[in-house]
Amino acid sequence: MSTLEIIDLHVAVETEDGPKEILKGVSLTIRDGETHAIMGPNGSGKSTLAYSIAGHPKYAITSGQILLDGVDVVEMTVDERARAGLFLAMQYPVEVPGVSVANFLRTAKTAIDGEAPKLRTWIKDVNAALQQADLDPSFSQRSVNEGFSGGEKKRHEIAQLELLNPKVAVLDETDSGLDIDALKVVSAGVNRFAAAGDKSVLLITHYTRILRYIKPDFVHVFVDGRIAEDGGPELADQLEAEGYDKYVKVRA
Amino acid sequence: MTITEAPNVAGALETVAPGTVSSHLHPAGSFDVADHVVPQGREEVWRFTPLKRLRGLHQDAPLTGGDFKVSTHAAPGVVAHIVPASDPIRGTSGLIPRDRVSARVWAATESLYVVDIPAETSVAEVTTVQFTGLDATDAIAAHLLIRIGAFSKATVVVQFDGSATLAENVEIVVGDGASLTVVTVQDWADDAVHHSTQQARVGRDATLKHVAVTFGGDVVRHDMTADFGGPGGSLELLGLYFADAGQHIEHRLFVDHNAPKTRSNVVYKGALQGEGAHAVWIGNVLIRKVAEGIDTYEENRNLVLTDGCQADSVPNLEIETGEIEGAGHASATGRFDDNQLFYLRSRGIEEKEARRLVVHGFFNDLIRRIDVPELEGKLLATVEAELATTVLAGG
Numbered sequence: 001m002s003t004l005e006i007i008d009l010h011v012a013v014e015t016e017d018g019p020k021e022i023l024k025g026v027s028l029t030i031r032d033g034e035t036h037a038i039m040g041p042n043g044s045g046k047s048t049l050a051y052s053i054a055g056h057p058k059y060a061i062t063s064g065q066i067l068l069d070g071v072d073v074v075e076m077t078v079d080e081r082a083r084a085g086l087f088l089a090m091q092y093p094v095e096v097p098g099v100s101v102a103n104f105l106r107t108a109k110t111a112i113d114g115e116a117p118k119l120r121t122w123i124k125d126v127n128a129a130l131q132q133a134d135l136d137p138s139f140s141q142r143s144v145n146e147g148f149s150g151g152e153k154k155r156h157e158i159a160q161l162e163l164l165n166p167k168v169a170v171l172d173e174t175d176s177g178l179d180i181d182a183l184k185v186v187s188a189g190v191n192r193f194a195a196a197g198d199k200s201v202l203l204i205t206h207y208t209r210i211l212r213y214i215k216p217d218f219v220h221v222f223v224d225g226r227i228a229e230d231g232g233p234e235l236a237d238q239l240e241a242e243g244y245d246k247y248v249k250v251r252a
Numbered sequence: 253m254t255i256t257e258a259p260n261v262a263g264a265l266e267t268v269a270p271g272t273v274s275s276h277l278h279p280a281g282s283f284d285v286a287d288h289v290v291p292q293g294r295e296e297v298w299r300f301t302p303l304k305r306l307r308g309l310h311q312d313a314p315l316t317g318g319d320f321k322v323s324t325h326a327a328p329g330v331v332a333h334i335v336p337a338s339d340p341i342r343g344t345s346g347l348i349p350r351d352r353v354s355a356r357v358w359a360a361t362e363s364l365y366v367v368d369i370p371a372e373t374s375v376a377e378v379t380t381v382q383f384t385g386l387d388a389t390d391a392i393a394a395h396l397l398i399r400i401g402a403f404s405k406a407t408v409v410v411q412f413d414g415s416a417t418l419a420e421n422v423e424i425v426v427g428d429g430a431s432l433t434v435v436t437v438q439d440w441a442d443d444a445v446h447h448s449t450q451q452a453r454v455g456r457d458a459t460l461k462h463v464a465v466t467f468g469g470d471v472v473r474h475d476m477t478a479d480f481g482g483p484g485g486s487l488e489l490l491g492l493y494f495a496d497a498g499q500h501i502e503h504r505l506f507v508d509h510n511a512p513k514t515r516s517n518v519v520y521k522g523a524l525q526g527e528g529a530h531a532v533w534i535g536n537v538l539i540r541k542v543a544e545g546i547d548t549y550e551e552n553r554n555l556v557l558t559d560g561c562q563a564d565s566v567p568n569l570e571i572e573t574g575e576i577e578g579a580g581h582a583s584a585t586g587r588f589d590d591n592q593l594f595y596l597r598s599r600g601i602e603e604k605e606a607r608r609l610v611v612h613g614f615f616n617d618l619i620r621r622i623d624v625p626e627l628e629g630k631l632l633a634t635v636e637a638e639l640a641t642t643v644l645a646g647g
Binding site for chain 1: 589590591592594595596597598599600601602603605606609610612613614615616617
């Protein structure tokens with residue numbers, strides 16, 4: 001089972017002028033096996049939602065709940081949330097100089113599983129995941145994200161998704177900055193993950209392009225820190241045709 | 253017309269008589285102790301150093317005492333021996349004491365430790381010199397000279413441990429076309445004071461890799477100058493240090509590009525932890541008018557692990573010719589990068605383990621570049637032990 005429930009979530013960040021509320025009451029339920037897409041204009045708070053779910057210290061949850069299979073993760077640390085089964089594919093993956101991809105993946109896998117993976121099968125698994133993400137096996141000897149191209153960083157995130165095998169994957173604009181080939185590789189990875197069953201996916205994106213390759217069950221339009229409209233895949237088609245003007249103008 | 257011949261540039265260049273030290277960054281040398289007044293602490297080269305903790309090395313403390321032992325393992329083909337101070341080998345690196353401590357060591361030295369690698373000899377095995385101090389009360393003077401003949405290749409590791417008040421002069425002479433790696437490991441007890449003045453001369457088309465690893469000691473102050481005996485030489489200066497509470501670790505480097513087509517690459521990385529931990533890095537590079545086509549880069553990075561630490565990092569570049577391949581420097585001092593920790597933790601890795609990974613990563617590429625397999629394990633273990641006191645203890 002893997003169900004993510006977000007209940008009336010309010011999130012603020014510290015600014016020079018005091019706390020500023022970014023998320024103003026977000027409620028969303030992603031049931032077992034579902035893929036939801038959140039779409040919205042720049043600055044609407046989409047990434048804040050992703051980071052808040054993962055537990056980034058910059059974002060203070062002022063009220064509301066985030067339940068993973070009924071357990072509130074708000075009081076959990078970042079790493080506890082990951083070990084509970086949350087995974088965030090980041091829009092801007094961070095470089096960690098001097099730490100090899102192999103060491104990083106193995107340390108993460110050990111932390112998530114609570115025991116070190118079996119050496120022989122693990123190396124095979126890593127190479128397979130890299131290959132499926134269209135990354136050369138030599139990547140495992142490079143420093144984490146250091147000197148990676150934008151596309152390589154995103155494909156590396158997807159390789160991690162497959163290896164760490166979480167319950168819930170949150171993909172924060174994983175499609176941005178990808179050329180069409182990389183987009184296909186990334187989408188195929190997400191689809192493989194979702195097809196494994198007992199998984200849920202929250203896909204955050206600015207563009208409809210990725211929805212040609214990953215079919216969402218539900219689409220939510222995100223405006224000004226709230227969900228402005230819910231719908232099925234047809235909502236994405238409507239956004240493709242009309243853009244976000246309608247929602248932004250209503251607000252103004 | 254070259255850039256340096258352009259009227260506006262030519263007018264701005266200082267011209268100096270040959271044979272004098274033209275750098276603003278270093279006082280002229282002299283063998284006569286009387287030429288070096290007792291430093292007061294306001295002098296540019298002394299302003300970071302806690303003189304009161306030097307136990308009079310910079311004043312007139314006798315340099316005759318102190319119990320210590322030296323054990324040497326000379327690899328086959330390498331000659332390690334002691335010669336009298338009158339031996340003409342002394343001074344062949346071009347060492348001229350630039351401060352009072354070094355001049356006093358020169359005057360007090362009666363013999364030299366010499367590690368000599370003959371010409372056209374390739375030595376795979378590491379030669380080690382182990383200095384163990386047994387008493388820090390009375391100061392010791394020592395002079396070490398490492399010489400490698402033309403077209404030879406060797407690695408020499410000098411390790412210090414125990415308690416001592418040691419003032420030393422070190423000379424490194426690299427013959428034409430030779431390739432030498434010298435590593436000094438300062439793994440002192442907490443009460444040691446170590447002042448080291450080093451001079452390296454890199455021959456034509458020769459390569460010197462010089463590595464300073466400093467973990468222990470109360471005050472460690474190393475002042476190294478490197479220059480070139482001919483064109484085409486290459487210099488790699490690497491440093492790794494860990495300053496704990498109350499420790500003063502100072503590395504001063506002066507690369508004198510006095511020959512064309514020479515290269516230098518300087519990378520010093522350090523971590524600081526605990527109240528009063530103080531690291532100083534001075535990276536001076538002079539590119540003389542003759543040194544056309546050279547390439548130099550220097551970099552210092554400090555990772556501050558706790559409150560109460562101080563890191564001073566001063567890169568200086570004096571350029572007297574514009575006809576060069578490249579010249580640059582970088583300096584950065586910072587705490588843990590929160591984004592790195594978040595990224596690692598978001599993959600399930602506990603905070604402590606994430607910090608450990610980041611610090612290991614910080615040092616790893618440097619340890620790899622040292623490329624002395626015999627040392628690698630020891631260095632990693634020492635980094636781990638240092639981390640155990642803070643990063644892994646919670647914090």
